[in-house]
Amino acid sequence: MAGLSSRLITLLLLFTTLSPTLAAPSSGCGKGPTLRNGQTVNTNINGKSRQYSLRVPDNYNQNNPYRLIFLWHPLGGSMQKIIQGEDPNRGGVLPYYGLPPLDTNKKAIYVVPNGLNAGWANQNGEDVSFFDSMLQSVSDGLCIDTNLVFSTGFSYGGAMSYSLACSRASKVRAVAVISGGLLSGCAGGNDPVAYYAQHGTSDQVLNVSGGRQLRDRFVKNNGCRPANGEAQPGSGGKSTRVEYQGCQQGKDVVWVVHGGDHNPSQKDPGQSQPFAPGNTWEFFSRFN
Numbered sequence: 001m002a003g004l005s006s007r008l009i010t011l012l013l014l015f016t017t018l019s020p021t022l023a024a025p026s027s028g029c030g031k032g033p034t035l036r037n038g039q040t041v042n043t044n045i046n047g048k049s050r051q052y053s054l055r056v057p058d059n060y061n062q063n064n065p066y067r068l069i070f071l072w073h074p075l076g077g078s079m080q081k082i083i084q085g086e087d088p089n090r091g092g093v094l095p096y097y098g099l100p101p102l103d104t105n106k107k108a109i110y111v112v113p114n115g116l117n118a119g120w121a122n123q124n125g126e127d128v129s130f131f132d133s134m135l136q137s138v139s140d141g142l143c144i145d146t147n148l149v150f151s152t153g154f155s156y157g158g159a160m161s162y163s164l165a166c167s168r169a170s171k172v173r174a175v176a177v178i179s180g181g182l183l184s185g186c187a188g189g190n191d192p193v194a195y196y197a198q199h200g201t202s203d204q205v206l207n208v209s210g211g212r213q214l215r216d217r218f219v220k221n222n223g224c225r226p227a228n229g230e231a232q233p234g235s236g237g238k239s240t241r242v243e244y245q246g247c248q249q250g251k252d253v254v255w256v257v258h259g260g261d262h263n264p265s266q267k268d269p270g271q272s273q274p275f276a277p278g279n280t281w282e283f284f285s286r287f288n
């Protein structure tokens, strides 16, 4: 008996240790969905009216815990402009940051929030509160794996993703910061979160040194070994990728530096497609 119970305890301990990698189905799992694809949801945060939109795969299965990806627009952007996309050859982003076509197994649900004054100033933490509210509503209304919540955005949207990495490390598994800066604050900021970022050395809006500073917070928090010198773009501004070493398990840091300006749709020489979507999808897909 004693042997059996100690084995049970070992098994329990093993499960507890492994639990971050097991699915954590939300309260919306196993129930009919109360939110639907294409829906615009209205809510109220600190007395202000807020909106977000949902993209749910058409074969939605209420017993399948989905990944949840938050997509924050840049300054002057909107929920609608992320949904529809804007010309990538003129500095726009592809629809839904170009991610759904890469999600061939239809594993992800997307949340597209709309900013106050077309940005994410996050006054008194109101945009982080908005995030908390959306995460709760979507977790209740749809079947989400709460261990697989991600955030990305360009510029102000990158700043908002960074802000969540700072203040919501326990909720967000990984972020992808595209040409971000410190614009939405960094409350807390001491916990590890898997971190992808890309930035152009010719960025005239949010300079690359700012992007490097944001990255270095998570290089440190995640316990990665600092890089040996600062990576530079290759010839023709080609992107250079740095995969940080020695990071805590599941707390990867990837940095991509390119020679371009403030552009979410930067392409490598000779390539027809922007690299941000593929890099972001590859990074988020590391986590199961």
Ligand SMILES: *[C@@H]1O[C@H](CO)[C@@H](O)[C@H](O)[C@H]1NC(C)=O
Residues within 6 Å of the ligand: 206, 207, 209, 210
């Ligand atoms: C980068 O931008 C920040 C914030 O605007 C500024 O304080 C800093 O001086 C700039 N650094 C360089 C190297 O231009």
